Amino acid sequence: MKLSQANDHYTTLMNKYKGYIDTWDAIYALDSDEIDSTAGLYEEIKNNLIDTGYFTAKEMIDLIGNICNKSLHYRRGYIDLMKRIIEEHQCTDIYNISFLSQYDDIKINTSEYAIMNDNENELLYHLKNEKLNLTEILEKCCLRGAVNCFKLLQKEFDIKITKECLDASFLGNNQYIIDECLKENNPDDDTMNAAIESHNITNFYKLHQEYHPKTQLMNVGIYKNLHAFIYILNETEDFNFTFIVSPYFHIPSFCEYMYQNGADINYMNDQGTTALDIAAIENQTDIALNLILNGINVSALDSRILNEIIMENYIFMLELLLSHGANANTVISEYSFSLLHMACYDNNIKAVNILISHGANINDARNEQKLTPLMLTCMFNWKEIAVLLISHGANVNMQSACGLSALHIALRCKVKDNFKKDMIELLLSNGANINAKDEVGYTPLHIASGECSYEIVELLISHGAEVNSLTNDGATPLDFTTRRKSKTPDSSQESQKIMSLLILHGVKNFLTGFSSINLSSLYTQPIKNLIWESKANFLLST
Incomplete structure (x- = not known):
């Protein structure tokens, strides 16, 4: 592909999907924790993502909830955004919102709460009065973009900035923290993934052009970073590899653009994944149908x-x-x-x-x-x-x-x-x-006698269960009831009723199994009487 053609694709796609790109970037870049601060962003979501049919209201709530879980320092803003979607689109309240709304009550007066609010004085109190892992605390500061807490830890405790701090800083999206972390560590693929997830295209460009880490294209799709995706398409000119990921964005016309401009509709990556696989797991029936009608191999x-x-x-x-x-x-x-x-x-x-x-x-x-x-x-x-x-x-x-x-x-x-x-x-x-035996000779009645209620045992017997059936080691259903009594004394009344029922229906062979246990020593007197009465009746009848 000629450079001019690639640039044409970049310009065409960026212009065509500008509303989509800007809206997702704004969702990830939300930097307000104030209630009633998201009216404008909600309108963008409604106009550019929901009303266009790209995402359902429920999908948006799920996706925003996942973003909020990693951006808890702006949780009130995200909660406000989700509530607006729920109210207008009549969605059922889901776990994300109910849990996140209780987060202040759960975390208040903790070091994590201090970091989320970037309150260095409160954090200092916890550091002086609690035994905390300072490296982990620094990483949390990077993740939350808590620049005041970050500076406190560096000034007062001189904590080493780890590679995990660097990766977290790209998610926290505070430029001062990012720059400090870059002084101490070199970015890699994980850092690039964090930059992709943050939707900070400036940081994405910086990593891509200066450090050249590998980009996990699937993550570009998962995090709906269409700007980064179009940039990669422009750089690589690889319509096949990028085409597989395109259904992640939920835009049928975008997928069509890809295969109409040379993508092999049946292209598979090294893991055997196709565009249809992604369309299926994203529940994109329109995209899947278009792929099928254009010849994608469903059997694969x-x-x-x-x-x-x-x-x-x-x-x-x-x-x-x-x-x-x-x-x-x-x-x-x-x-x-x-x-x-x-x-x-x-x-x-x-x-x-x-x-x-x-x-x-x-x-x-x-x-x-x-x-x-x-x-x-x-x-x-x-x-x-x-x-x-x-x-x-x-x-x-x-x-x-x-x-x-x-x-x-x-x-x-x-x-x-x-x-x-x-x-x-x-x-x-x-x-x-009713009398089927498993590999050790257990019938349904053996199991019921040892585990179930009188009512179930009675039901089986009424359907012809053999009360004298023997297991491979010679145990009868009565033996199972007796063992049950010995192991669970609380069931003695139920066990006695079952034993009476078995005896009433002519049990003859009993206490022949489980020879390694002296069951007779565990019987209560009423059960002993039932057994000996049955034995006497058996002798009289022979």
């Missing part, structure tokens, strides 16, 4: 990206990608679970529905534990999803690598019995094998 989509859009509940994006060739049976290599497993794990019934409609294997067990989506659903007691899976053919009697069925797993679910009873009834009404 990273499985982790598909998992992330399920976890983030990006339902329209999931439908779009599956409708254009993404594989509904993709296995997430990091977890060895399918997309359907992950949707079930996340209790995301909309995603489960979409995956099933696009051919997801309902009984997928391609993982080391051989767990099916239904088993995972039972593990967390997601009944609504279990109903959906069963209605589409989920096999209730498949067993895991260690022999666990969905019923075994449902019984072990860590919720109260009155909540998991519905799941157990659902499985039983759909043909679950």
Whole structure:
């Protein structure tokens, strides 16, 4: 590309997206901690970022909240900005604001509070009366741009300026502190990342031209620093590498500009990332659709990206990608679970529905534990999803690598019995094998007798559970109830009721397992009586 062409691109893009660039720069450069000081900036955000469709109101609140967490010395200004967005756009108040609003109460009368307010006298009091790490205190001064506190530490304590101080100073954006830190340390890639995040384009230029550190282009996109991005594009003339990052800015026309001016739409970086990957994780359906219509390879989509859009509940994006060739049976290599497993794990019934409609294997067990989506659903007691899976053919009697069925797993679910009873009834009404054994011979009744309520045990017996079933080491459900009593004395009344129930239904073999424990010495008298009464009845009947 000729220099004149590159300059043309720079001028064109800077002019076209001036409002976007100026607004994001102003958000990051907010330097007021006064309430009601952000009316003008709010109007810029509304006109240049929200009304243009680049960002939703909720996205803006999330992004501004993240900025505020690193710029707490201006927290009141950022809170004011977020409240304006919430009020006009009818957003639900979120954690960022409620937490940040309490920050003064949490941090008041601390060294950190003194630094946030750049109060050197208050900081000096804490330094004299508390045992503090002075290096860490200096780094916090750099991060908060607390120039008075910084000067105090240098004058009174002569603390060494570390590389961490330098990086933090570019985020704190106080030029005096930055210059002092540069006298003591050389900037590197981390320093450049801090300059990118700060949106101080002057400092970015200075680092780039004088020190030449490497620029992490993904961070340029993550922090919405479009000015720096256009500068890098102009310098490198590399439309392919920069194109991958372009969806981070949420501007469909900008992405189009990139591939219309020579970017390879299917270009991948060294990590295998494409522009479609970024569009997907940013939930940019318009950009993703344009990429698809212009020939991007959907099947090359990273499985982790598909998992992330399920976890983030990006339902329209999931439908779009599956409708254009993404594989509904993709296995997430990091977890060895399918997309359907992950949707079930996340209790995301909309995603489960979409995956099933696009051919997801309902009984997928391609993982080391051989767990099916239904088993995972039972593990967390997601009944609504279990109903959906069963209605589409989920096999209730498949067993895991260690022999666990969905019923075994449902019984072990860590919720109260009155909540998991519905799941157990659902499985039983759909043909679950009431006497299925795992690899050590445990049946559902063994588990229930040792862990669940009388009501659950009664339910299993009413569906035909074998009360005399033996584990591999010869233990009966009654043995499990007895062990339960010995380990959890508080459950003695419930245990006694269960033992009575088991005996009532003809338990014959008992106390044959767990031979290494002298269980008989742990029985209370009422339970002893039940056992001996049962033994007498058994002898009389033989």
